[in-house]
Amino acid sequence: MNEDQLDVYYTYWDLHATNLIYDALTGKRQFVSLLVLGEPGLGKSSYLYYSLKTAIAKYLCYRHGAYDPDSCLNLLQGKINVCWGRSCDQDDLDKRYEFVYYTGLSDIPRFINDVYAILGGNGDAQRRLKVMLLDDLVSKSLYTYGGELRRLYLAFKDLLRIIRTVSRVVLSTGTAPEYFPVEFLRITKVIIARRGFGSTLFERKHVEYFTKLWFGREYQFKALVHEFTDEVPWAREFGLPAWLEQKIEERKRVTAKAIIEWATRKGGPSL
Numbered sequence: 001m002n003e004d005q006l007d008v009y010y011t012y013w014d015l016h017a018t019n020l021i022y023d024a025l026t027g028k029r030q031f032v033s034l035l036v037l038g039e040p041g042l043g044k045s046s047y048l049y050y051s052l053k054t055a056i057a058k059y060l061c062y063r064h065g066a067y068d069p070d071s072c073l074n075l076l077q078g079k080i081n082v083c084w085g086r087s088c089d090q091d092d093l094d095k096r097y098e099f100v101y102y103t104g105l106s107d108i109p110r111f112i113n114d115v116y117a118i119l120g121g122n123g124d125a126q127r128r129l130k131v132m133l134l135d136d137l138v139s140k141s142l143y144t145y146g147g148e149l150r151r152l153y154l155a156f157k158d159l160l161r162i163i164r165t166v167s168r169v170v171l172s173t174g175t176a177p178e179y180f181p182v183e184f185l186r187i188t189k190v191i192i193a194r195r196g197f198g199s200t201l202f203e204r205k206h207v208e209y210f211t212k213l214w215f216g217r218e219y220q221f222k223a224l225v226h227e228f229t230d231e232v233p234w235a236r237e238f239g240l241p242a243w244l245e246q247k248i249e250e251r252k253r254v255t256a257k258a259i260i261e262w263a264t265r266k267g268g269p270s271l
Contacts, residue, residue, distance in 0.1 A: 004237040005085035011238075012054040012084070013069045016228040017047065017191070017202065021055035024168045026062070033163070033170040035185070037177060038193030042200050044173040045248070046240045047193070047232060050084065052171060053093060057082070086239040094244070112155055118166045163187070191230075202230040 001009065012018055023029040036044040061072035076082045080092035102111045163170055164187070177185060191204045204227040212219050232238055240248070 001083055001085070001088075004235070005083060005088065007233075007235070008050060008237055009054070009073065009084040010069055011232065012050045013058070015051060015054075015230040015232075016204070017051035017230055018054045018058070020189070021052055021169050021171075022058050025055060025059040029168075031164045031168055031170075031187075033172070033184075033188040034191060035172045035174065035177075035180070035188045036191045036193055036202065037174050039175065042193040042195065043232060043238065044193050046238060047200070047202055047230070048171045048173065049240060049244065050238075052169070053084070053097075056093060056097060085237040086241055087237060088241050090241070090243045094241075108155075115166050196231065199231045199233050202232065204228050 017034060020029070020032050020034065024032040034048065036048060038044055057072060057076060061067070061075050064075055066072040066075040073082075076093075082093055083089070083091045102108075163184075170188075172180075172184075172188070174180060177190065180188075189204060189206075191202050193200055193202050195201075205224045206227055207222050208225045209220060209222045212221065239245075
């Protein structure tokens with residue numbers, strides 16, 4: 001890897017999202033669900049993709065006694081082809097774990113089939129669904145379209161209730177929390193993406209309740225408490241690899257086509 005690609009690797013090695021995913025992969029956590037919200041163009045998908053990829057690398061390395069980024073990279077490069085960065089081709093880690101990505105409406109049937117395979121005791125599927133990355137997939141707006149879209153979404157929503165039983169790690173992106181089922185938000189750590197100075201900040205805050213004595217009486221109030229901030233530079237190499245971005249765009253086009261076909265069937269004003 002060149003210097004820019006190494007910068008991506010080292011930046012993500014110890015981010016909070018990376019370590020949360022790693023803890024779930026190793027069993028230190030039973031389950032983790034991360035939802036990154038923010039306006040388009042902030043690198044939400046890139047943040048989850050590299051956090052996931054780096055966590056998988058750490059998991060593989062720690063099993064072989066490689067506990068720091070340098071020894072881990074040396075171990076991986078001695079066995080397989082790996083690369084971090086936008087200019088990278090699909091490497092061996094990507095090829096091995098590509099099945100964990102579900103992107104767009106066209107992947108809902110695949111997601112449903114894979115989950116049912118696990119529930120049916122399919123050992124291979126159980127191994128493969130340790131991680132799920134649902135990129136722009138979980139959205140209540142699908143419910144409103146009716147027909148096949150409505151049926152798919154309702155099945156998808158029901159499966160989200162038992163997501164802990166079929167996956168250790170669930171990673172999702174979106175623009176606003178109101179687009180997501182309440183059942184999903186209850187089990188998810190929400191991370192907000194916002195612009196910083198020369199970087200994107202991914203902030204996690206949570207609500208805590210406090211009790212305060214005031215003139216002999218107890219008052220309870222709630223407040224947002226800062227949990228962590230991950231900072232990712234604005235640099236070209238930190239973007240999604242072109243091969244993955246192309247696949248995501250292809251799947252989004254399928255989603256758009258399905259919605260247009262629904263609108264056409266419903267009928268509308270003629271042009």
